[in-house]
Amino acid sequence: MAVMVAMQMDAPHTPLRRIELPIPHPGASQLLIAVIACGVWRTDLHVADGEIPARYPVIPGA
Incomplete structure (x- = not known):
């Protein structure tokens, strides 16, 4: 199976x-x-600083 790489933030x-x-x-x-x-x-x-609500995990830039 082919995969792609991403950077994820969990919290x-x-x-x-x-x-x-x-x-x-x-x-x-x-x-x-x-x-x-x-x-x-x-x-x-x-989002990284927790200033905006987000559903974690999140992939910034996506």
Whole structure:
């Protein structure tokens, strides 16, 4: 099974951890795009600091 790598945060103020997830299969009228790098939004930093409610675990930048 092919996998992709993601960085996941399990709770506020915790370090990111590397996880592997199955590569999703695109549905009808969808595309699968290979992403080489992903940025982090300022909103992700608020989630990391626990300033914005989020459903953990969360993958910042996704």
